[in-house]
Amino acid sequence: MTLRRLGLYSASLVISAWVTLPLLLITVAAFTPRDLLYRWPRPLWPERFTLETLRFFLRSTGVWPSTLNSVLVAGLTIVLAFVIAAPAGYAISRFRFRGRETLQLAILATKMFPATVLSIPLAVAFIRWRLYDTLLGVAIVHTALALPFVIVIVTSVFLGISYELEEAAQTLGGSRLQAFLQVTLPMALPGLAAAGIFTFVLSWNEVFAATILTLNHRTLPALIVDSVIGAGAPLHFRFAGGFFMIIPALIIIFLIRRYLLTLWGVTVR
Amino acid sequence: MAVAETDLTPARPRSPATWTPYLLILPTLIFLGLFFVYPMVQAVWLAVSDPQSGGLTWAHFRRMGADLYFAPAVRYTLLITALAVPLQVMLGLAIALLVNTRFLGHSAFLYLTALPIGISDLAAGLIWLSIFTERGYLNAVLQRLGLVEVPLIFLSVERPDWMLGAIVITEVWRATAIVMVILLAGLQLIPRDYAETASVFGAGRWQTLRHVILPLLRPSLQTALIIRTILAFQLFATVVTLAGRQIPVLAGEAYFWYSLYRSPHVASAYAVLILLFSGSITWLYLRFLRAEEGRA
Numbered sequence: 001m002t003l004r005r006l007g008l009y010s011a012s013l014v015i016s017a018w019v020t021l022p023l024l025l026i027t028v029a030a031f032t033p034r035d036l037l038y039r040w041p042r043p044l045w046p047e048r049f050t051l052e053t054l055r056f057f058l059r060s061t062g063v064w065p066s067t068l069n070s071v072l073v074a075g076l077t078i079v080l081a082f083v084i085a086a087p088a089g090y091a092i093s094r095f096r097f098r099g100r101e102t103l104q105l106a107i108l109a110t111k112m113f114p115a116t117v118l119s120i121p122l123a124v125a126f127i128r129w130r131l132y133d134t135l136l137g138v139a140i141v142h143t144a145l146a147l148p149f150v151i152v153i154v155t156s157v158f159l160g161i162s163y164e165l166e167e168a169a170q171t172l173g174g175s176r177l178q179a180f181l182q183v184t185l186p187m188a189l190p191g192l193a194a195a196g197i198f199t200f201v202l203s204w205n206e207v208f209a210a211t212i213l214t215l216n217h218r219t220l221p222a223l224i225v226d227s228v229i230g231a232g233a234p235l236h237f238r239f240a241g242g243f244f245m246i247i248p249a250l251i252i253i254f255l256i257r258r259y260l261l262t263l264w265g266v267t268v269r
Numbered sequence: 270m271a272v273a274e275t276d277l278t279p280a281r282p283r284s285p286a287t288w289t290p291y292l293l294i295l296p297t298l299i300f301l302g303l304f305f306v307y308p309m310v311q312a313v314w315l316a317v318s319d320p321q322s323g324g325l326t327w328a329h330f331r332r333m334g335a336d337l338y339f340a341p342a343v344r345y346t347l348l349i350t351a352l353a354v355p356l357q358v359m360l361g362l363a364i365a366l367l368v369n370t371r372f373l374g375h376s377a378f379l380y381l382t383a384l385p386i387g388i389s390d391l392a393a394g395l396i397w398l399s400i401f402t403e404r405g406y407l408n409a410v411l412q413r414l415g416l417v418e419v420p421l422i423f424l425s426v427e428r429p430d431w432m433l434g435a436i437v438i439t440e441v442w443r444a445t446a447i448v449m450v451i452l453l454a455g456l457q458l459i460p461r462d463y464a465e466t467a468s469v470f471g472a473g474r475w476q477t478l479r480h481v482i483l484p485l486l487r488p489s490l491q492t493a494l495i496i497r498t499i500l501a502f503q504l505f506a507t508v509v510t511l512a513g514r515q516i517p518v519l520a521g522e523a524y525f526w527y528s529l530y531r532s533p534h535v536a537s538a539y540a541v542l543i544l545l546f547s548g549s550i551t552w553l554y555l556r557f558l559r560a561e562e563g564r565a
Contacts, residue, residue: 005372008367008370008372009372011363011367012367012372012374012378015360015363015364015367015378015382016378016381016382018442019381019382019384019385019442019446020381020384022396022397022400022442023384023396025396025399025400025406026395026396026399029399037404038404039404040404040412040419040420041409041412041413042404042405042406042408042409042412042420043409044406044409044410044413083296084296084297084300085296085297087292087293087294087296087297088293088294088296088297090293091289091290091293091294092294094290095289095290095293097287097290097291100290103294106301110301110305111496113305113309113544113547115503116502116503116505116520116523116540116543117308117309117312117540117541117543117544118304118305118308118309118312120312120315120523120527120533120536120537120540121307121308121309121311121312121314121315121533121537121540122304122308122311123527123533124311124315124533125307125308125311140304141304143300143304144300144301144304144305147297147300147301151297201386201387204389205387205388205389205390205391205392206389207389207390207391207505207506208503208505208506208520208524211524211528212524212527212528221389221391221506224391224395225391225506225509225510228509228510229509229513235398235399235402235404238395238398238399238510239395239398239399241395242391242392242394242395242396242398242399245388245389245391245392245395246387246388246392246396248387249384249387249388249389249392250384250387252387253380253383253384253386253387254380257376257379257380257383260379260383260386260450261450261453261454261457
């Protein structure tokens with residue numbers, strides 16, 4: 001029994017190290033002085049740390065504006081995705097109607113057609129619709145990508161809240177809407193917030209659509225990919241960029257760790 | 270079946286207003302129609318239409334097929350998928366089973382191993398670039414161990430297999446977390462007594478896993494396999510950051526044809542090809558895994 005436990009713990013340690021070591025390394029790289037990054041023999045642990053590399057990255061042309069763009073696009077995406085998808089999730093969880101199964105299947109199917117296939121025809125259409133190179137255009141594609149996740153989590157959140165409570169509020173004289181706003185919604189908020197945060201990550205990380213759909217209004221990933229492909233950005237720029245991009249992710253996964261399973265789990269059914 | 274369903278969902282209103290749910294799903298349907306169905310149809314149209322005459326043509330597909338990068342892009346995309354996805358599923362299953370034993374500290378372990386979910390393909394590519402680049406961590410370690418005198422160049426045209434290896438390692442590192450979470454969610458739906466019953470009847474751990482857990486986990490395995498395989502066809506940023514265009518992949522070619530050569534038609538041909546691959550592989554998974562179910 002103890003031998004089994006020993007095996008369990010060593011396996012978990014090895015796997016944890018495999019996942020976290022690269023994160024530690026990119027963090028060290030982002031704070032390593034430039035000359036040490038290119039020196040040979042390369043020290044494993046830098047003798048001194050510096051903010052210079054990160055400062056260089058943040059001062060590079062376009063980094064701040066594109067970071068702002070990324071945040072704006074992500075914010076727009078959250079608003080759009082919720083306005084459009086939350087009612088659908090509520091409907092699936094609370095009503096039984098013809099076509100409900102078909103709709104659920106369609107939502108699952110949309111998860112399988114990500115950005116690559118959508119972006120190119122949309123880029124052509126957006127030029128016509130005057131949405132090309134706008135943050136709204138990028139947000140629309142990110143909304144399309146986030147929609148299935150938001151619907152799925154909203155459905156599961158509302159399924160977890162007993163409908164009897166809402167009914168009870170209605171018998172006490174509230175309207176259906178009042179019952180929803182005062183009883184169900186407050187209980188649903190944490191789960192909905194998790195869905196919102198996940199939507200943020202999805203949009204913050206998305207590269208392909210953002211690159212195809214923008215020219216001057218790049219998001220951060222689009223700017224970095226651009227500078228890697230087109231301009232051949234120096235290594236320290238890339239490492240600092242990599243580090244900069246993972247900070248929100250680390251915080252966010254911590255915030256929504258309770259909901260990680262619901263986010264993907266319910267899709268199985 | 271109908272009886273079972275009513276039993277499962279007692280919380281549903283008994284006499285719902287008939288039009289309310291349709292009103293609630295209307296925005297989703299409109300949005301999906303405009304930004305999902307329309308671009309899908311448009312992608313096919315762009316790929317087969319002649320911009321001058323407006324008629325049908327195979328010219329864009331011929332141009333795609335004749336391109337120097339086309340054959341390697343197909344080959345590398347399939348190769349990366351075939352190498353990375355099985356590794357992701359095996360490792361993801363191992364982690365999910367570990368978490369599910371609920372050992373002391375399993376929630377910290379779950380958080381750590383789930384971290385890559387929030388990390389993009391681009392960031393993952395940059396992270397592993399810091400390891401594989403010429404003056405990177407891997408060379409530093411090898412030099413420390415006295416294995417190399419001068420830094421090895423892992424990521425170079427002369428060694429496509431090494432670049433391929435670096436891409437596969439990066440993808441396994443990044444995407445195993447998603448597989449793990451899907452499988453863990455599936456595992457938690459399996460009642461604990463099933464495994465306990467099996468052990469009462471004298472089944473060992475492996476036997477329980479093979480004959481009780483895995484068959485019950487099939488729907489989750491199927492979802493994980495489909496999602497991962499389809500996303501592998503979309504692989505773009507990881508490859509570009511680690512290997513540039515020296516390892517061409519389908520999504521990357523779609524990008525280059527659109528952005529570099531300004532040809533939305535050939536880019537769409539690539540998109541349609543990705544769509545065809547994704548569709549047929551999903552069909553295969555569904556068919557194959559269901560056939561298994563029929564035999565059991």
